Amino acid sequence: MIAEKTGATRFMLFASLIAALFLLSGCTAMGVGQGAPFFDYTYLMYPLLAGILILALAFMFSKIFNLQHWTAIISDELVQVLATGLVALCLFGMQVGVDGYLVNAFTAATPTGTVPACAGHIGCANDIAYAQLSTTGVETLLNDLHDAGSLIGTEASKGIYCSMLGVGFTLTNCSQLNAFRGSLTSSSFATMAGVLDIYAQQFLLTLAKNFSFTLIIPLGLFFRCFKLSRQAGGALIAIGFGLYTAYPLAIIAGSSLLTGYATPIMTEPAPLAPNALKLTDHCDPYEMHSDVSRKQFDDYASQLTDPNIALSTTYLVICKVILMSILALIITLGFIRMLAHLLGSEIDVSSLARIS
């Protein structure tokens, strides 16, 4: 009798917990962002039903063949299926919390302090992170560097020639400007790495937004229902959820950390002015006075080594783009690893390093 009561009490507790999760998650009040993914409960039901069905079959076999030790295993597995359902509900509640509350908190810390239009909608964190990456301006910097490199290359190629009866000379009078092309190319390489970083992050955000809650996590839940594939399921859930929540939050928080507070930790250097890297005048290959070419060379050298230009480009490429992207990825991978551990899976560190 006591045991029955205890069982009933446990069941009631479990049911209450699920009901509380539903209510606390605020799922009924949460709207869906435009074009944003929607968590369909069928994604949760299918794997759980499949898991329970297979366990029921196993239970039947255990009774037919009188395999007593199977009963204990099946009981454990049933608990795991229910735990998987609980995990799904928790993830859903967390998703709502991230998109509804945490994003508001982070964006409120920005200098403008405006609450985004998507606030409270599913997929909002992702949209904000994507928009922040789009406005870094690193693509513009790369185009500026290309323009400057093209122009200086054209100027540096200018020369004069003179020949009579097949004998003569060529003098590339402006070739001293070639000295700047190496450093411009180096800057371009660093900037290109930044541009690729931004694109890759945006594609990862798109992946997370479109597939985390519609494919990756449901598949993970399905796998997690079975003992054989529990670790794989845990890994998939952790990857999907980490990319959906931790990754955009790390991007938004990183941006806020840099310059987002009311009293910023540091002042963000002004972006590079358009054409700041371009030559101000053209090289004349017929010019015979070396003072003129030297002056042009010195002027451009001072322009390139202007601390404002160096500071602004270094800050943008190295600090704001590359460093912050590494930081966001490390935080996300750490989160994924810990969540996977919590869900009964072990993600190999060397494999994670391969991803990063």
Next chain:
Amino acid sequence: MGFGIPNRIALLLLTLLAAAPSLLNASGMVCNPATFNDTLSFSAMAAIGTIAIIAVCYMFGEFFQNARMLTWSKTEILQVFMSLIIVLVILQIMSSFCSFRIDEISSIFISSHPPAIYANFGSETMYDAASIYLENLMAITSTNMQSLRYSLGAYEIRTTYTTYNCNMACFLSLVGSNEAPHSGESMQLALTNNLLSTATIAYLSAVFQYFTLQYIQSGVFILFLPIAIVIRSAPFMRQFGGALIAIFLSLYIMYPIMMIFNASIASGMAGTGTSPAIKIYHYPGCPGENLFKQVGGSAGVDCKTTDGTYNYDEEDLSLSFGQLLTGSMPDPAPFTEQARSSALIFLVAVFLPAVDFLVIAAMARGISHMLGEEVDISRLGQMV
């Protein structure tokens, strides 16, 4: 009242018989009939051979009244049946993979916008669907490399083009100035070369995955199953047999699943909007572009074949004398667009397989742990 042992054995046999027809069906796929029937025969022979050895041991045990031998025989006979049941379950799943159609899978597990690569191949099975995905991946990575090669060629021609301006008394002697108007683009040349390296890695990764699947499909590892049955019963070797089964399961069941999973994800990675997220520049078309498209959904890729004057084709890079005189140079594809498409293709060809590897490794570890051995897949991965 209890369910007698003969009845239980009869039920078990009936279950095995019920599984048999679907196993025959399995011989249609990975599994051409010859290979698969051989595997079944090998498995049966391995089981019978092992049982015979155990029976001999049991006989000797009884003869010499050796308790250790008797205990070992009783334990191992059960393990042989366990191995057989595991093999049957694996073959049953493989049989299902030979029967499931990709359009059915899409309608159940994938969103309402299935990948465009399966639009005309709805009746294909799981293994073929995985193969179709990898063929498209190879095609798009190759297209991207060709597009970058075209740009490299265009930059090479442009940077070496020099004009001679005769602005003095040319009728007496050749005097004037010279200028290479596009020589500054050597910077883009270097950067595009760098992009080509990235694209090459993506291409090699796609080819590697394709051939891995081909090896799996052609049944290279299928002999692992009969070997595992024998090895699991050999003294001190049960763990190794379990590890073989785990590796087999990961390759034949998880790998195709993860490839189809990748196909679904890749179809929406370029975004689900109506305007294409990336542009690829290649003439006469962009093989593999459907990889980033969905049926009735994402526009994904915009394939550009010409800039109006020049086709984006390596063969069109040779210039006529007239074009040289007028300075009409081929236009390279826009650099940032190429960087964007290369980044996406790299993620699909290199990042997604890394995620797959994590999941497959976790699966193999779980199975092998259950069968008694911890397979260190990460070390295997490092070797690969």
